[in-house]
Structure formats: C-alpha cells, structure tokens
Amino acid sequence: MAMTDRSKPGFWFLQNISYQAHRLKNRPELIIGFLALGFLSFVVLVPLLQIIKDAFTFQSYDLAYNPDGVVGEFTLFHLDRVFNQPISAALFYRPLVNSLKMGFFVTMIALTFGFSLAWLMVRTNVHFKGVFGAMLVFPYMMPSWVMAIAWLSLFKNDRVGGSEGLLTYWTGTQAPDWVAYGVFPIVITLAIHYYAYAYLLISGALATVDSELEEAGATSGMNKWKCIRVITMPLLMPAIGSAIVLTFIRILGTFGTPALLGLPVRFFTFSTQIYASINARNQGDAFVLALVLIVLAISFIWINSRIIGVRKSYVTMTGKGFRKRESDLGKMRWPATIFVILFLCMTVGLPLILLLWESLTLIPGDYSLANLTTYFWVGQGNVNLAYGEPGVIHNKGIMGALINSIKLGFLAALFNGVLGLLVGYAVVRGRGKTLSKWLEAIAFAPYIFPSIALGAIYIGMFSTSIGPVPALYGTFTILILITVIKNLPFTSRTGIAAILQIHQSLEEAARVQGIGWFRRMFRIIIPLSMSGLVAGMLLTFITAMRELSLIILLISPGNMVLTGLIFGYQEQDMAQHSSAVTLMLVLIIIIISVIVRMMSRSAGVGRLNTT
Amino acid sequence: MVQVRLNGIVKSYGKEVVVKNLDLTVQQGEFLTILGPSGCGKTTTLRMIAGLEEPDQGSIQLGERVVFSRADGVVIPPEARHLGLIFQSYALWPHMTVAKNITLALKEQKISKTDITKRLENALEMVQLTGYAERYPSELSGGQQQRVAVARLIALRPSILLMDEPLSNLDAKLRTEMRASLKRLHRDLEATTVYVTHDQIEALTLSDRVIIMNDGLIMQEGSPYDIYHHPANIFVAKFIGDPGINLFKGTISNGVLDCGAVSIPLPDAIAKRGGDLIVGIRPEKIHASMTAKDGWLKARTEILQPTGANTIFEVKVGDTPITLMQPGFMTLSTGTELWLQFDPESLSFFDTETQKNLRSEVG
Numbered sequence: 001m002a003m004t005d006r007s008k009p010g011f012w013f014l015q016n017i018s019y020q021a022h023r024l025k026n027r028p029e030l031i032i033g034f035l036a037l038g039f040l041s042f043v044v045l046v047p048l049l050q051i052i053k054d055a056f057t058f059q060s061y062d063l064a065y066n067p068d069g070v071v072g073e074f075t076l077f078h079l080d081r082v083f084n085q086p087i088s089a090a091l092f093y094r095p096l097v098n099s100l101k102m103g104f105f106v107t108m109i110a111l112t113f114g115f116s117l118a119w120l121m122v123r124t125n126v127h128f129k130g131v132f133g134a135m136l137v138f139p140y141m142m143p144s145w146v147m148a149i150a151w152l153s154l155f156k157n158d159r160v161g162g163s164e165g166l167l168t169y170w171t172g173t174q175a176p177d178w179v180a181y182g183v184f185p186i187v188i189t190l191a192i193h194y195y196a197y198a199y200l201l202i203s204g205a206l207a208t209v210d211s212e213l214e215e216a217g218a219t220s221g222m223n224k225w226k227c228i229r230v231i232t233m234p235l236l237m238p239a240i241g242s243a244i245v246l247t248f249i250r251i252l253g254t255f256g257t258p259a260l261l262g263l264p265v266r267f268f269t270f271s272t273q274i275y276a277s278i279n280a281r282n283q284g285d286a287f288v289l290a291l292v293l294i295v296l297a298i299s300f301i302w303i304n305s306r307i308i309g310v311r312k313s314y315v316t317m318t319g320k321g322f323r324k325r326e327s328d329l330g331k332m333r334w335p336a337t338i339f340v341i342l343f344l345c346m347t348v349g350l351p352l353i354l355l356l357w358e359s360l361t362l363i364p365g366d367y368s369l370a371n372l373t374t375y376f377w378v379g380q381g382n383v384n385l386a387y388g389e390p391g392v393i394h395n396k397g398i399m400g401a402l403i404n405s406i407k408l409g410f411l412a413a414l415f416n417g418v419l420g421l422l423v424g425y426a427v428v429r430g431r432g433k434t435l436s437k438w439l440e441a442i443a444f445a446p447y448i449f450p451s452i453a454l455g456a457i458y459i460g461m462f463s464t465s466i467g468p469v470p471a472l473y474g475t476f477t478i479l480i481l482i483t484v485i486k487n488l489p490f491t492s493r494t495g496i497a498a499i500l501q502i503h504q505s506l507e508e509a510a511r512v513q514g515i516g517w518f519r520r521m522f523r524i525i526i527p528l529s530m531s532g533l534v535a536g537m538l539l540t541f542i543t544a545m546r547e548l549s550l551i552i553l554l555i556s557p558g559n560m561v562l563t564g565l566i567f568g569y570q571e572q573d574m575a576q577h578s579s580a581v582t583l584m585l586v587l588i589i590i591i592i593s594v595i596v597r598m599m600s601r602s603a604g605v606g607r608l609n610t611t
Numbered sequence: 612m613v614q615v616r617l618n619g620i621v622k623s624y625g626k627e628v629v630v631k632n633l634d635l636t637v638q639q640g641e642f643l644t645i646l647g648p649s650g651c652g653k654t655t656t657l658r659m660i661a662g663l664e665e666p667d668q669g670s671i672q673l674g675e676r677v678v679f680s681r682a683d684g685v686v687i688p689p690e691a692r693h694l695g696l697i698f699q700s701y702a703l704w705p706h707m708t709v710a711k712n713i714t715l716a717l718k719e720q721k722i723s724k725t726d727i728t729k730r731l732e733n734a735l736e737m738v739q740l741t742g743y744a745e746r747y748p749s750e751l752s753g754g755q756q757q758r759v760a761v762a763r764l765i766a767l768r769p770s771i772l773l774m775d776e777p778l779s780n781l782d783a784k785l786r787t788e789m790r791a792s793l794k795r796l797h798r799d800l801e802a803t804t805v806y807v808t809h810d811q812i813e814a815l816t817l818s819d820r821v822i823i824m825n826d827g828l829i830m831q832e833g834s835p836y837d838i839y840h841h842p843a844n845i846f847v848a849k850f851i852g853d854p855g856i857n858l859f860k861g862t863i864s865n866g867v868l869d870c871g872a873v874s875i876p877l878p879d880a881i882a883k884r885g886g887d888l889i890v891g892i893r894p895e896k897i898h899a900s901m902t903a904k905d906g907w908l909k910a911r912t913e914i915l916q917p918t919g920a921n922t923i924f925e926v927k928v929g930d931t932p933i934t935l936m937q938p939g940f941m942t943l944s945t946g947t948e949l950w951l952q953f954d955p956e957s958l959s960f961f962d963t964e965t966q967k968n969l970r971s972e973v974g
Contacts, residue, residue: 019684023665026688508663509702511689513716513767523715527706 028517029429032422033439040442043485047461048294048449054460055079055287062284078284082292091285092292095273102186102258102269103251107244109191114198114243117343120336121199122206125326127337134597136340138348140196141593142586143546143563145256147189149570149582150351152260153358155180160264162573163365166354170367181265190257192347194250198243205239245304249297253450255549256563260570271452271549278459278553287460290453297448352586359580364573376576387572392580398565402584404476405562409541412483416491417537419484421529424495429504443492446485451549458482459553476559479551483544494536498529531599538596542589612639613672614771614803615660620669622655629655631827633669637805642797644806646814647824648850653807656824657773660805661696662689673771695769695802699776701760703748709735710744713763734762737796754785761796772797772804778813790816811851815839823847841959845966848891848959854923854934856891860963863888872929873908875953881960881969888969889961894923896957897935900950907950912943926951 024030055078058069066077082092117136120126139147155175156165167175178184209232217227255271262272270293277286329336358364362373362385374391375382381390392398423443430436446454458481462472472478502525510520526533548563555564562585569578615637622630630652637643645653658664660671662678670680673694678687703712713734717727735741738758748756757777764772777793778786794817797804808814814821815835823830823838823846830850831843842848848856861870866882868875868890875890900907910926910933917923922941926933926949935951943949960969 015684019681019686022684022686026662026665026686503700503702505698505700505702506704508661508689509696509698509704509763510716511663512661512692512694512696513719513763514690514693515716515719516690519719524704528704 029426030435033426033430033435036419036423036426037435037439037442040439040488043481044442044445046466047457051287051290051457051460055284055291059284061281078288082285082288090268091273091277092289095268095270095289096292098183098262098267099252099269099271101183102190103248105183105187106190106194106251107247109187110194110247111198111240111244113191113195113343114200115202115240117195117199117340118203118206120340122203123327124329124336125333126329126340127333128340132340132344135344135348136199137196138344138590139193140200141542141546141589142193143256143548143582144190144193144254145260145548145567146355146582146586147192147347147351148185148257148260149358149566149575149578150354151185151189152180152570153354153575153579155185160573163363163575165365166357166367169365177265181261182267183262185261186257186267189261190251190254193257194247195347197247197250201239201243201246202236205236209235241304241307245300248300249448249450252293252296253452253454253549255452255552256567259552259567271450274452274456275552278456283459286456290456293450293453294448297450301448352583355579355583355586359576359583361576364575376580386574386577389574389577392577392584397560398562398577398581401560401562401565401581404560405545405585406588408476408479408483408561409544411480412487412544413537413541415480415484416487416540417533419488420491420495420536421498421526421533422495423488423492424497424499424529425525427492427496428499440492440496444489447489449486451486451547452553454482454486455550455553473554474556474558478554479559479561482550482554483540483547486547486550487540487543491536491540494532495529498532499525501532502528535596535599538592538599542592542596545585545589545592613637614639614641614674615805616672617656617660618670618672620656620659620666620671622652622659622664622666629827630659630666633827633829635822635829637803639803640801642794642804642806642817642819644808644814644818644821645824646808646811646821646850647830649809651824652827653809653824654775657696657775657805657807661694661773662687662692693769694771694773695764695767696773697760697764697775697777699779701748701756701777701780703756703759703763705748708745708747709740709751709759709762712748712759713766716763716767730766730768734766737765737799738762738792753781754789757781757789758792761793765796765800770802772800772802774804774806776808776810777806779808779810786813793817811853815851823850825850841968841970842891843968845889845891845961848961848968852893854894854936856893856959857897857933857935858889858891858961859931860887860889862886870931872931873933875958876955877960878955884969887963889963889966891959891961892953892957894934894936895921896954897933898952898954899924899935899937900952902950904950904952907952910949910951912945912947912949914945915941915943917941 056074056076058066058071058073058075058077060071062075062077063069063071066075069075069077082088121129121132121136126132152165154166156163157168157174157177157180158164159177159180165175165180167173213235214227214231217231218224222230252270255275258267258269258272259275261267262269268276270289274286274289274293277283277289357367359376360372360374361367362371362375375385376391378393379385379391380394381388389395389397423439427436427440427443430439449457458478459473462469462478465471472481506524506528507520510524515523546563548567551561552564552567555561562581566578566581566585569575569581613636615635617633617635620630620633620635621628629650633652633656635656645656647653655664659666659679660673665686666679666681668681670682670685671678673692676687677683677685678692679685704715707715710731713731714727717730722730731744732741735744738761740755740758740762743751743755743759748759751759757780760777774793778789781789790813797817806813806817818835820833821835821838822832825846831838831847833841838847839851842851842856845858848858859870859873859875861868861873861875863869863877863882863885866877866879868877868888870890881888903909908928910928912924912926913932914925915922916925917940919940921936921938924935924937926935928951933951961967962969
C-alpha cells in the first residue's frame with residue numbers, strides 16, 4: 001500500500017480530486033446523468049428564461065412604437081400592450097376567453113365520450129371489442145386538424161370565397177357562419193379528436209380497478225349504482241382528473257383546427273394569436289402570451305394535483321387475484337354496439353371519405369360523379385388548375401416535404417430513443433439521488449409547455465447564435481430538436497420503464513466479470529430494453545409526422561414538412577391538394593401504427609400509446 | 612496467506628450507518644460465511660468487496676492489491692477486480708443462451724476460441740449441465756439456472772468467489788442438494804470464498820469460519836462449532852439454533868442461580884460474581900424423564916411438535932416456559948408431567964448489562 005504524506009494540504013486536495021474522478025469513472029450513470037441534465041437544461045430551461053428576458057426588455061422591433069427605447073433595457077412595454085391597452089382586448093382578453101371556452105367545451109364533450117366508450121369497452125360485453133379497440137384510438141393517431149379539413153369539405157360556405165362544401169352542393173343553401181366557422185365547429189372537430197385521448201387514459205385506469213373491490217361492496221349490501229359511485233368513481237378520480245387537465249392543456253396549445261376554422265371569421269385563440277403576433281413581427285406580444293399559456297398550464301396541473309393529490313396514493317394494482325368482470329348489457333348489447341359503430345363511422349369513416357372525395361374532384365365544390373378526376377394525385381400540372389400545381393406524385397414540393405417528414409420522424413425517433421434510454425438509465429440507476437430526481441423532473445417539463453408556446457420559446461432562443469450553437473431558426477435541426485424535446489416526457493418514461501424491468505444484478509454480473517460499460521450497454525441493456533424502446537420510437541415517429549402546432553412557427557420553405565404544406569394549401573384554398581396530401585399522411589400513419597400495435601403486443605408492452 | 616482484507620470499513624446510506632468500522636480477513640482457500648438477519652450489512656459488505664458499493668471509509672485489499680482506499684484515493688472498479696460473484700437472483704442474461712452467458716466475459720478477455728470452447732465444456736461438465744449449452748435461461752429449472760450461474764463463474768476462474776444468498780430462491784430439498792455441490796465446488800476449485808446468507812444451516816454446514824453480523828457490527832467470529840456451542844453474546848445465542856435457546860434471568864445467591872421457578876447450580880468462577888445474570892441452554896441439552904427424579908425440575912407439557920427425527924416440547928415449569936427437544940417421534944397429551952435436568956456443562960451465562968458470554972470472559 002502506498003504511503004502518502006497527508007501533511008501537505010495541497011497534496012491532499014489534488015489527491016481528493018483524483019479520488020473523486022476515479023469514483024465518477026466508476027459510476028457511468030452519474031456521468032450520463034450530468035450530461036443529460038446539462039443538455040436538457042440548455043434546451044428546456046434556457047429557452048424559457050430567454051423568452052422571459054425578451055418579454056421584459058426592449059427588442060429592436062419595438063423601436064417603431066418606442067423611439068426612445070434602448071434595445072435590451074428593462075421594460076414593461078410588452079406587458080402593458082398585452083394586458084393594459086385598448087389593443088389588449090383583441091390581443092389578450094378575447095383570445096383568453098375564446099381559448100378557455102374552447103378548452104372547456106371540448107374537454108367536457110371529449111371526456112363524456114371517452115368515459116362512456118372506455119366503460120363500454122372495459123366493463124361490458126359489447127361486441128367486436130378487438131376491432132373497436134384499434135379503431136377508437138384512430139382519430140388520435142391522425143393530426144387533430146384532419147377533422148377540420150373534413151368539416152370544411154362538408155360545410156364550407158361563401159364567407160371566404162372560393163368553392164363551397166358538400167352541403168351547399170346538395171341542398172343549395174349556405175351553411176350559416178356559426179356552423180361553418182368559429183367556436184362551434186372547432187369544439188366539435190377537436191372533441192372528435194381528443195375523446196380518444198381521454199378514452200386511452202380512462203380505459204387504462206378502468207382496467208386496473210379490480211372487480212373484486214366492487215363485489216366486496218355488493219356483498220356489503222350496496223346496489224350497482226352505489227358501488228360505482230362509492231367505490232369505482234373515487235378510484236378513477238385521479239385518472240379522470242389527469243384526463244381533464246392534460247386534454248385541456250393540449251387544447252390550449254393546439255393550432256391547426258382553430259387556425260383553419262377560426263381565422264376566416266377572425267376568431268382568435270391563444271395559439272392563433274401567438275402565430276399572428278409572430279407573423280406581424282411583434283414577438284414580444286407572442287412571448288408574453290406564451291408565458292401566460294405556460295402559467296395557465298402549470299396552474300391547472302397544480303390545482304389537479306391539489307384536488308386529487310392525496311388520492312393518488314390508492315394502489316389498486318396488486319398483481320394477484322386480479323379479475324375484470326364484464327357486466328352483461330343484455331338487451332342493450334346490440335344497441336350499444338351499433339352506437340359504437342355509428343360513432344366510428346362519424347369520427348373515422350366520414351372524414352376519410354370526405355377527404356378522398358375532395359381530393360378526386362376536378363372543379364372544387366362540384367361533387368357530382370362527372371367531376372371526379374385523379375388529376376390531383378397523378379396530374380402533370382396544368383396552368384388552369386390550382387395555380388398549375390402538379391398532382392401529388394409529380395409534385396416536387398410535396399415529395400420534398402414527404403421526405404422531410406419521414407426524415408424528421410425517423411431522426412426524432414432515433415434521438416428520442418437514445419435520449420430516452422440514457423435518461424432512463426441515469427434516472428433508474430441513480431434512484432434516490434438528487435441528480436436522478438432533477439433529471440426526471442426536467443425530462444417531464446416539456447409536458448407542461450403547450451405546443452405552440454414551446455415553438456414560440458424556440459423562436460426566441462434560436463433566432464441568433466448562442467456560443468458555439470449557430471442560429472437554428474429556419475433549419476431542419478430545430479424541427480428535430482423541438483420534436484425530440486416535446487416527446488421526451490413520453491420517451492423518457494418509456495426508457496425508465498424499460499430500464500426498471502432490467503434487474504440491476506444483470507448489469508452488475510457483467511461488471512464483476514470485467515465487461516466494460518459500452519459492451520454492457522450494447523450486449524445487455526439495449527437488447528433487453530429494445531422492444532419497449534422501439535415501440536416508443538415508432539410512436540414518436542407518428543407524432544412527429546402529424547405534428548403542426550409545435551412546428552408551425554418554425555417551418556419555412558427550407559424545412560417544409562407535410563403538415564406545414566397541408567396548412568399552406570388550405571390557406572390558399574387548394575382543397576384538393578390539401579385533402580390528397582392529408583390522406584397520404586394519414587395512410588402512412590395508419591401503416592406505422594399498425595406496426596406499433598403488432599410490436600407492442602408481441603413485446604407484451606401493454607398500453608404504450610397512453611400518452 | 613490473506614486473500615481478502617477489509618480495514619475499518621464504514622458505509623452509510625444517508626443517515627443510516629449500515630456497516631460500522633468493519634475489519635475482516637479471509638485466508639487463501641478459506642470458506643468464510645457472513646451470517647446475519649436481513650439489514651445487518653452483510654450483503655453491503657459483500658458488494659463492497661466486489662466494488663459494486665463504495666465504502667465511506669477504510670480500505671479493501673485483494674491479495675497484494677489495494678482495490679479501495681479512501682485515504683489513498685484508490686477506487687478500482689468491479690470490472691478490474693477479477694472476482695467471481697453469484698447473485699441471489701443468479702443474474703443470468705435472459706436473452707442469451709447458456710453458452711453465451713458463460714462465454715460473454717471470456718470473449719472480452721481475448722481468450723482464444725478453442726480455449727473458450729474448452730472452458731465452456733469443462734464448466735458445464737462440472738455443474739452437470741453438458742448438453743444444455745443452447746438452452747435459454749427461461750427454459751431451465753431454478754436449480755439448473757443456479758448451476759449455470761456457477762458454471763459462468765467456474766469458466767472465468769477467479770481466485771476469489773463471492774456468493775450472495777445463492778440458495779435462497781430454491782426450495783428446501785433442492786437447497787440441501789445444492790449445498791453439497793457448492794461444498795464440492797469449493798473443494799475442487801480451492802478458491803477463497805466469501806458466502807453471505809441469513810440461513811444458519813448453510814452457514815454451519817458449509818463454512819470453515821463464520822462471521823455473525825448484526826446492525827453493521829461483527830457479533831462473533833469463529834468456527835461453526837464455536838458459534839453454536841460458545842455464543843459470544845445473547846444475540847448470537849438467540850440467532851443460532853432452531854428451536855431457539857432458552858434464556859432465563861436470575862439472581863445468584865449462595866452459588867445457585869435463582870430464576871424463580873427454576874434454580875440452577877453455578878460453576879465456581881461464575882458463582883463468585885454475585886448479582887444478576889442470564890443463563891442459556893439449548894433445547895437439546897435438556898434431559899427429560901417421564902418419571903420423577905430427585906433434584907430434577909417438575910414440568911407440564913403445553914405443546915408437542917414432532918418433526919420426524921425429533922420432537923420439540925414446549926413445557927412450563929411453574930409459570931416459566933421452556934423449550935426442549937428430544938430424539939424420536941412422541942405424542943403426549945397436554946398437561947402430562949415430566950421432569951427436567953440441565954447439564955451444567957452445557958449452560959451459557961451472560962451478563963445482563965453487556966449481554967456478553969461470561970465463560971469466555973472468565974476463561
């Protein structure tokens with residue numbers, strides 16, 4: 001044993017550093033944890049601080065209103081504009097009321113349908129459960145604004161000019177404005193999308209309530225309804241509470257539908273107002289609105305956890321003696337089944353048929369059989385039609401955007417998988433340590449940023465270069481980055497779950513046998529967590545392909561993706577193109593989600609798609 | 612020659628100190644068992660030797676090599692300690708065949724292919740699993756999985772083996788078989804072994820030497836014979852032996868220990884002490900008679916538990932409950948009278964304050 005002279009403090013200090021360095025080398029999870037925490041702070045926290053700073057200082061674009069202002073100096077100008085000026089009504093208060101109104105009604109309707117369907121599917125003997133199970137989550141797999149495009153095919157009126165919808169074609173009457181545009185169609189179309197989210201969350205929770213708990217109630221003399229009220233509902237409350245809050249936050253951040261159905265009648269929500277402010281070069285307003293949105297989201301989560309908090313401690317999953325009892329619907333079995341079929345026809349069948357039909361009409365607004373054409377799919381381009389834009393398969397813009405979308409989905413999924421695995425590894429292996437808690441918290445943080453607000457944050461952060469990081473605005477990298485970050489709460493959870501399943505001793509056995517960290521990762525950790533990770537990555541792929549709200553502020557002709565292109569076609573009233581491209585996107589998503597379902601089932605990963 | 616040496620090891624998790632200033636040595640070729648109740652710090656100690664946990668203070672030496680020293684700032688990671696470790700859960704990699712499980716680490720060491728094949732075959736033969744090389748762990752029984760874990764260790768040929776409760780996941784009958792084969796393995800490999808268990812039978816049957824730990828401290832160190840017959844303190848006396856030792860609290864008066872209903876004559880050296888003490892006697896060291904004998908204690912049976920070869924009696928002398936064990940299969944009705952005698956040579960005496968064995972103190 002080497003004897004050392006510890007009398008010299010300098011020597012002791014150096015030696016201590018080397019000791020700590022050795023220790024760190026011994027603990028790969030700490031190194032990964034620190035690196036991940038640093039990276040995530042940079043891409044999550046720093047942008048947030050940046051827009052707070054920008055919201056409270058003069059920017060160069062403010063000088064038009066404030067000739068005396070000095071760029072970078074503290075000011076309440078933006079706050080004043082948003083909250084306290086005549087323009088505030090249009091900028092803040094009306095969008096606030098509209099957003100809350102929209103959020104409230106969509107959540108109510110989505111939750112009612114989601115809950116009823118979850119109950120039918122989990123707790124009753126309704127027919128065709130297998131098919132329904134796959135179909136019911138379908139609207140959620142599609143972009144949320146597909147319904148809005150379908151709605152316009154049906155009810156579009158002469159308000160904004162251009163062609164009219166199927167209703168006018170058949171009946172000759174115009175749909176009134178309130179049916180065609182504004183809060184009513186927005187609520188209906190969003191509810192048709194988000195019920196699936198509530199359905200997933202609630203059916204997941206319902207499936208974990210042991211029927212024996214209800215039977216215990218029944219044996220103590222409660223009737224069926226009292227059992228449900230006294231036993232089942234309280235157990236479901238945490239899931240329902242989360243479903244309400246998470247749906248609400250997502251609706252606050254959603255852009256596509258309110259833009260398509262709201263902007264033509266100047267119906268603004270927070271998200272469309274942020275978009276408008278950015279386009280009008282009033283970024284300061286947009287940042288303040290984004291911050292308000294984040295504060296709103298955080299307060300809803302906080303209120304939810306305050307109300308439900310204590311109840312979250314209910315553990316109804318015992319793993320033993322677990323039984324689901326399906327109650328017999330009796331005479332109602334077929335009516336209930338037909339109800340689900342009709343519901344699916346309305347939410348899945350009808351929109352897709354409308355899209356297909358729309359994409360096959362030669363002259364928009366003429367839905368006769370004589371007007372059917374494949375021009376918008378295979379046409380070479382004709383100056384008399386749709387500004388000479390060629391059909392889907394000959395269209396360089398569409399094919400470029402398709403390739404970009406696939407590239408975005410693929411790269412985002414890949415990085416998400418790697419990041420999720422590393423975060424999961426660092427969090428699980430470092431359990432109980434502060435670093436692990438921080439990492440888990442920060443990986444979850446993007447969840448509370450409404451999509452459009454995160455996009456605004458990224459504009460603020462990456463429009464100029466920061467140290468060695470160049471200005472990313474307008475690049476493809478920023479789309480990948482924001483998609484990875486937005487999906488991180490989900491993938492890191494997948495990663496944590498995957499690593500938790502791998503008992504620590506499996507890795508320790510390799511360590512003791514002299515197998516180094518990289519080999520352990522590649523030979524043991526990755527193969528064992530692969531199935532869960534791949535399913536998670538494919539879901540990221542789908543999310544990235546259908547995403548609009550998140551990236552609408554960040555796309556430009558240079559990094560155009562399919563969703564942005566569809567939005568552009570829709571804005572230019574090129575209904576056939578937007579329908580055709582949407583249909584193509586939906587088709588790709590269907591194929592991949594079928595693969596995901598098959599993989600999750602074979603891997604025994606239950607409801608991976610609950611987020 | 613000392614193969615494993617732990618000096619002044621301290622380990623805590625947060626505020627809880629789980630190992631308190633532990634010194635321990637293991638000789639070349641020795642089979643040492645660390646025995647103790649769960650949470651006593653035995654597994655932590657083993658994991659610190661392996662390098663999977665890091666002590667807060669102290670040093671660890673394997674053979675000539677210092678693998679950890681807080682004072683000198685040495686931390687050798689487990690990868691570089693060249694130990695063999697068998698986990699309670701066996702830790703077989705479920706996605707690899709038996710052969711891959713055994714050879715993964717060998718491939719890491721750049722051993723030639725023919726050599727690897729030879730070692731694989733040899734290891735499988737030693738655990739009698741020849742022909743199972745292409746199976747996956749999930750296709751094996753618990754006992755076979757355990758043997759694969761052993762084979763994996765044999766193939767690596769470490770000079771020090773660490774075993775963390777390797778038998779606790781097996782059923783009782785298989786455990787007896789595997790105990791014998793572990794003992795054979797140790798004999799054949801002549802490897803220094805540190806074995807951690809909470810099962811006293813394993814400790815007594817396998818070990819050259821046993822260390823009993825409780826609450827992060829070593830309670831006693833000695834041969835299996837010693838710790839059974841000469842427990843160093845009340846904790847060890849109670850922990851070892853099934854059914855448990857009888858303990859009576861009493862006062863010495865005139866060379867006799869008065870425990871209420873029971874009075875026991877004391878050896879001279881202890882009788883001189885005077886005052887209070889605790890006396891212990893193992894159930895099988897109590898003589899029993901169905902007929903009254905002079906100077907024997909009269910008792911009444913409460914419950915009998917025949918286990919086959921022996922019968923465990925729970926009796927009462929006055930109000931004092933006593934457990935004894937007699938050979939043979941017996942059935943007696945409750946309340947049957949019998950007479951007991953304690954063999955003075957088999958008695959242990961403990962100080963009420965320090966709880967230490969007085970015989971070992973007095974000599």
